[in-house]
Amino acid sequence: MSQTSQEPAPGAAEPVPGRALDRALSAMQAQTTMGMSPRSAAAAWADWLSAAARAPGLQREWAERAWRNQWRALQGLADPALGFQPEPGDRRFDHEAWDQWPFRAWKQSFLAAQDWWGFATQGQRGMRKRSAERVNFMVRQMLDMASPSNNPALNPKVLQATAESGGLNLMRGAGHLAEDAVAELAGVPKQSETFEVGRTVATTPGQVVYRNDIFELIQYAPQTETVQPEPVLIVPAWIMKYYILDLSPKNSLISYLVEQGFTVFCISWCNPTEAQRNLSLDDYRARGVMAALDAIGRICPDTRVHACGYCLGGTILSIAAAVMARSNDTRLASITLLAAQTDFSEAGELMLFVDEAQVAYLEDLMWAQGYLDQKQMAGAFRVLRANDLIWSRLIRRYMLGEEEREFDIGAWSDDTTRMPYRMHSEYLRGLFLENRLTSGRFAVDGRVVALSDIAAPMFVLGTEEDHIAPWRSVYKVSLFTDADLTFVLTSGGHNGGILSEPGHPHRSHRIGHRAPDDHYADPDTWFQQHQPQEGSWWPVWADWLTARQAGAPVVPPPMGAPEAGLPPLDPAPGRYVLQR
Template sequence: MPDTHPYETLDRALRASRARITSGVSPHAALSAWMDWAMHLSRAPGRQMELAHRAQKNGLKLLRAALGGGDAPFAPDPQDHRFVHPGWSVLPFSLWKNAFLATQDWWDCATAPQRGARAQSTQRVNFAARQMLDVMSPSNHPVLNPEILQKIVETKGACLAGGARHLAEDTLRTATGERPEPSGTYKLGETLACTPGKVVFRNDLFELIQYAPTTEAVHPEPVLIVPAWIMKYYILDLSPHNSLVRWLVGQGHTVFAISWCNPTSAMRDKSLEDYRISGVMAALDAVSAILPGRKVHACGYCLGGTILSIAAATMARDGDTRLASITLLAAQTDFTEAGELMLFLDEAQVAYLEDMMWDQGGLSQEQMSGAFRALRAPDLVWTRAVRRYLMGLEEQEFDISFWNADATRMPYRMHSDYLRGLFLENRLTAGRFAVEGRVIALKDISAPTFVLGTEKDHIAPWRSVYKTTLFTDNALTFVLTGGGHNGGILSEPGHKGRHYRIGHRRPGADYMDPESWFACHGPQEGSWWLEWGRWLARHSGARGALPPMGRADLPPLGEAPGTYVFQR
């Protein structure tokens, strides 16, 4: 039935209205997971006995702890910082903490994989149970949290008044749809995204920024950066001290970067293919027009790396040899192990999101950021709420938190193409992703490739990023660095505590699984930027004359960071 049929339009409109109420979460997808888990558990008396024994065992541990015997019976996850205050080790707070952790432990056991049940169902139930437990955590209650009580005493209750003011401000802002204004500590073009350059090309999807050289000579091959369109590009040109763009320019490279627009509902029909043709390929054509006859080092970050991989495989298929090398930073090409985001994606969930986006014209910033906050609710939701509303603390602003709040929208058709074609159906590595009517393959890429994963990445898990090595045959360098999806990328030389592992694969070499690779490549102290710089230099020509800024027949359109980065 076509979408334009009035019956189908009615159904989609009703589903879209329900989706706005549930923030895009499909009730059917959630209910089916709980039913699958519960039905299999009901038919497993041995499993039920195991859970009963677990409850009894945890209860005895709690009793011993309450009577002051033995060590702490339960420990929170290393990444859970809600119970670090020393007051949690003193009765009665320690008892409340351990009761919460005991319940959490039982649910983790109850939602472990069950024979016959879909793995996605048990994972979803585990995620939902964790979300519900997080709501009831004693760390969220002013009477049960020793850190809050201490703050109340120290401030003579003033923290509660300050928290009430914060709550009123945020509630009003949410009701009116108003976005918070920046504090003034960071300002685009002055303290962030401030590497000097010019906008040398613009279309309806992006602006192309060419950065001014800072060395007396440069390598002939320019670097083209393709960032993710889910956020603003300047994560790679953040503050001057941690700007990857500024560092590259200082290494003698001519750097170009795409700055994506923030699409409106009028761009609802822009497709993933539009982002390839009018985005990546248009940028590459512009670079080639400014520097004709030169090959290009292409670098893609996150979703930008995914679309770059698609573009590179298409170019390889069609005999386009303009790429000198390809760099993929925390970018996935295979989505079978795509991390916690996969918990939200099945046919029911994707269809539900599609209906909501069909009605709105796209996915809003708030709906997008809400999904990522849910993945790390203890830190990004509850700890923030406790500190802001119960302790009256102002949030300290950092350059990366400023950028993180500067989210963008996603066009309906493009995001649908991405979710369905890549996440849900995994067409790219399954040999079913067609461009212009013909299937492409990553193994056709012959340009040397540099692939980076980060150890704590919950958006693009490093083992998923590593799978690029399974579907390519070219010379490939894989680097695993410490940190998360964003923090691991911002690993400038001199950053304390940074480390990385690096390995090189020759063309045609046998595949090495990720666990074996990890065991064979020990950690090295320092920044992966230096390794990438040396790798780029090896695949570049000798330094020579400085390039022109833009085309001789087309003057620059303005100063960096351009105009699209300011769109809200």
């Protein structure tokens, strides 16, 4: 795939010999920084300092804020109700002793500093917005690290546990630390003892009916006497294993669809190695999505398919659908996008890591390795939610000495994958950095594709607390498509909002419909016009799919198509999901 009509993605080609040394040195540096570019960080700080230096009025506001914060913190020492309070959702200071002396002094001092830095790192006149966001993000990371809750000598919950156990909590924590350090040095991926793929998760019965070097296609066994006449194809993200959609039986979206009488196929992507470094983004479209559709067509001939893409899987499905529409390929009966972005101009906190310097830095790292490593990818996501995923865990495991309770979604998130060099470079540049898909500059086979060509009805889902694909960014697909579109906004985050099985407590959703001739409504207006409804969005989607079926239920199709060269190869979940 050419990313524009004339030129390949910058950075994808091998460097000229004179530059190889530069890239090798950059890659070595990137190994020590988890792929984060120090140049990007330094540029953001320089921009912030430069803007502040030429703004004496702003400096005066900062000084006044510091005095007010100091006074409020002093008031908080006398009466905690008069002082600073943690932000909503911040549970670091929940222990009642944080409002007692001397702990409240440390709490008030920290919250006062946090408030001041939050004010000081807002955007300034004449400063690039991206620089302000990056400085704010870096300051939050440093403050989170310096929180008194992370210091065992200052945290009352840790001190209480130490006194009650005679220090056993610290001994157990030291053991956990040694255990984790050995595993890290050995380079052994963490494996759950409770949740095992194929035994306790990814257990929906089925067969691998097609395999190439990029993916396996799983066909799930019917669980009803008749099924809907048109099958469903699920295209998951290749950034993680597919079984986020087939976790425990109680919260498996795939199992739910099969139980509702749908014939379900799902792509299981490979975990690329260095030998697959030159897999391209278009390989994932042509030899992934399109190959899966071709295989389904041999199993269910003369039948259209309801395609569903999750996260990056939805992005590549959108591209494939646009190419199909351009070619008058009408095999798609509908398109569902789950927490998937097509426009990346407002792509959330992940954009803090994407600029020319950062992308070049990652490219050098991937050029040296042939892929983006599992730990490097997972580390970036953990940093986005450092309080929950890093520091809270540090306190529980190393200071309180608690054994971590395992959850299926936690075991899945630890089962990470690699990203091939060329594909990830093309993705970061063509979509994240340059936003070519919705700016009319993304080309396939030398011709620019347009989402507006898509005529199939669309079901698009965003999640309210998504840090990876913010719902307002997901919603923007309505700007670039003209097809009949149903948009659903569900409670929860990028993964938790998807795992919203019927009966899940505290779940709600909003739903709206846009006919092809309706005018555009901005996301905030849409939000105000659609009230939340209690319960899961899964039945809503199942009903939507059922309403768009071409006919009455039929006898289930065979598993695979041996006569067409597609015999069942392996029981689900297949081989690729087990690759480490």
